[in-house]
Amino acid sequence: MLERVAEMVTDVMTSNGLEVDDFISVIFTATSDLVSEFPAYAARQLGFGDVPLICARELEIAGSMPRVVRMMAHIETELPRADITHVYLHGAAALRSDLTRVRSVPDE
Numbered sequence: 001m002l003e004r005v006a007e008m009v010t011d012v013m014t015s016n017g018l019e020v021d022d023f024i025s026v027i028f029t030a031t032s033d034l035v036s037e038f039p040a041y042a043a044r045q046l047g048f049g050d051v052p053l054i055c056a057r058e059l060e061i062a063g064s065m066p067r068v069v070r071m072m073a074h075i076e077t078e079l080p081r082a083d084i085t086h087v088y089l090h091g092a093a094a095l096r097s098d099l100t101r102v103r104s105v106p107d108e
Contacts, residue, residue, distance in 0.1 A: 001069070005043070007089060015087055017077075020046070022075050023075055024051075025052040025054075029057065031066055031069075040054065
């Protein structure tokens with residue numbers, strides 16, 4: 001869990017030219033089958049010590065994808081919204097194919 005969440009946070013930062021100081025707050029959600037750790041803890045390990053973080057559960061909808069962590073970040077940036085890169089890693093790319101960019105990292 002911590003490795004994958006760190007990958008997601010780092011990819012969001014790299015893809016959008018962000019630093020920790022650009023983050024106002026972050027909401028993490030996880031499906032109910034993920035219980036090993038708080039996703040926010042991975043962000044804390046990356047230096048998000050003074051950024052407000054919260055974790056919540058995804059809705060349990062029949063047929064929804066299991067083992068998913070999502071991140072909604074409130075940031076300060078000069079980028080127009082159309083230029084923000086939304087990051088969907090591994091199998092989660094299927095959740096929003098309209099926003100997903102092609103990744104060279106294979107699914108594990």
